[in-house]
Amino acid sequence: MITIDFEPKNENVCNLEYLKEMTGGKKHLIKDIIDMFLSQVPEELKSVNIAVENVDYASIKIYTHSMKSTVSIMGISSLTAILRQMEDFAKKTSDIDKIVELNLKLNSICKQAIEEIEIEKQFYL
């Protein structure tokens, strides 16, 4: 049973307070990390999507595991739970339907997160 509820667009999915705290608010560091995030997330998402399409549990496990580190930096807590569930299902090599459903949410939240971060980036140019 998938228990994660997510209503995108209602509120921000990212919380950059953690990023600001860890960098001491230094604009150039925040910008560098945001740039890295914006180039890495679409690649990771693509890898997860391909793995899900191919029902490749081993790859789903590896990529969702790696993505948890990426999204934690931007304070996207709603994604951590989704990625953990996807990873857990992949470890059990079962429930591909649930993984597909979670992957839709993953894509939707990532899209919103990228939009939010693109806007936030303007403050650090």
Add this chain to the structure above:
Amino acid sequence: MLFKKKHIHIFIVDDNKTYLLALKSSIETAFLNTQITIHSFETGEACMNKLNIINPKIVILDYLLNSKISEAANGLKIMEWILKECPETNIILLTNEDNIEVAIKSFKYGAYDYIVKNESQFMKINNSLMKLFNIMRANSEVNRFKNVNRTLLYFLVIQIIAIIAVLSLTNSCIK
């Protein structure tokens, strides 16, 4: 100043580029007045290529390193290689889950610390580094005092030999 600052090289090994950059920034921000240089690596194998050249005092090592290269060695294996080459290296192992088996193995293999990647991870890593820097500073002070004592002892022995020599000479002149 009693403690002469030494440059500390730190390796970070993680296959996630965003995480590498964020952790590097966090450490550099937290230890602004400490002379550190951070070297980032995406695989343990790349880190091993630089180990003997740079000889880092500290290695922060992720446990799972196979998201880019599936056959990449895991953190425990890399730790084993590092400690075989440079037994003095302090290793902080990072994992995404609170895996008790990995934690036990890491300490058994000689890790200095084990940190779970969660909301407080960067604070915990910086606290762990702070403790390590204090230990390194204390060890450096102990070694410095040992050297000072050795030098003083050396001069004392020379003085005693000189006095004995003068006394012997005086004695032989009197005779």
